Amino acid sequence: MATALINAEHTAALTTAVRTQHVSKSFPGPAGPQxxxxxxSLDVAPGEFVTLLGASGCGKSTLLNLIAGLDTPTSGTVTTEGRPALMFQEHALFPWLTAGRNIELALRLRGVAKADRKAEAERLLELVRLDGAHGKRVHELSGGMRQRVALARALAQDSRLLLMDEPFAALDAITRDVLHGELTRIWDAANTSGSAAGGLSVLFVTHNVREAVRLAQRVVLLSSRPGRVAREWTVDIPQPRRIEDADVADLSLEITEHLRGEIRRHGRH
Incomplete structure (x- = not known):
């Protein structure tokens, strides 16, 4: 089967921010391809917030890498609305640059004029509530602050699609809770501002069920290896949500039971 990775900037207008069609991925193994x-097959609509959930090793990060264009599928096609912006569990900031300069580097790669970069970096830092942090070096920032800078740098790419691979997994519970609120605030603002650019779509990988339910409009559960779309849930709970909300807890429990079933099924193979 033919494979393809398509950037929608060079195709007709899409009605989806992400479309994967019959995508499979194998890696070499000692006993043959794994x-x-x-x-x-998965679609993410423009402006939609989708969480991708599954047990460790089910292929969530692999799928995100395929959508990001960091790897190619063994078969099937991946189509995205423009070039995605990426954010990972590790902040990947350059330690020899200040917070502001890390963001300015992304702006430079985007083609923003040198005279405009500092002001835009400061605006993005203000957006993630790090006013005045432009001159701070990475070692002066807490873990949560570093992830805020990483988020600002991702937003500096001015992409309509943000791919996030467990970006808050290494943070303590309180900091993670705060950043959940910040991310949903920024996503909501991007999609209610009336921007002609079409807002912001987010595909967020996690293994934390409550995180998935707190953030998303839709939760997609992958089966244990090989990863397949096992089930999807539409999350109708109004935002803002909290981890401890009863509705979040109830839906999380339902999804957890299905996740446990996938883990048990995998253990029998």
Missing amino acids: LILDDI
Whole structure:
């Protein structure tokens, strides 16, 4: 089967921010090719917030890498609305640059004029509530502050699609809770501002069920290896949500039972 990775800037207008069609991915193994993802078809609508959930090793990060263009599928096609912006568990900031300069580097790569970069970096830092941090070096920032800078740098790419691979997993519970609120605030603002750019779509990978429910409009559960779309849930709970909300807890419990079933099924193979 032919494979393709398509950037929608060079195609007709899409009605989706992400479309994967029958995507499979194998890696070489000692006993032959190991199938990691199997026949994944998934759409993310413009402006939609989707969380991708599954047990460790089910292929969530592999799928995100395929959508990001960091790898190619063994079969199937991946189409995105423009070039995605990326944010990972590790902040990946350059330690020899200040917070502001890390963001300015992304602006430079985007083609923003040198005279405009500092002001835009400061605006983005203000957006993630790090006013006055432009001159701070990475070692002066807490873990949560570093992830805020990483988020500002991702937003500096001015992409309509943000791919996030467990960006808050290494943070303490309180900091993670705060950043959940900040991310939903920024996403909501991007999609209610009336921007002609079409807002912001987010595909967020996590293994934390409550995090998935707190953030998303839709939760997609991958089966254990090989990863397949096992089930989806539409989350109708109004934002802002809290981890401890009863509705969040109830839906999380339902999804957890399905996740446990996938883990048990994998253990029998």
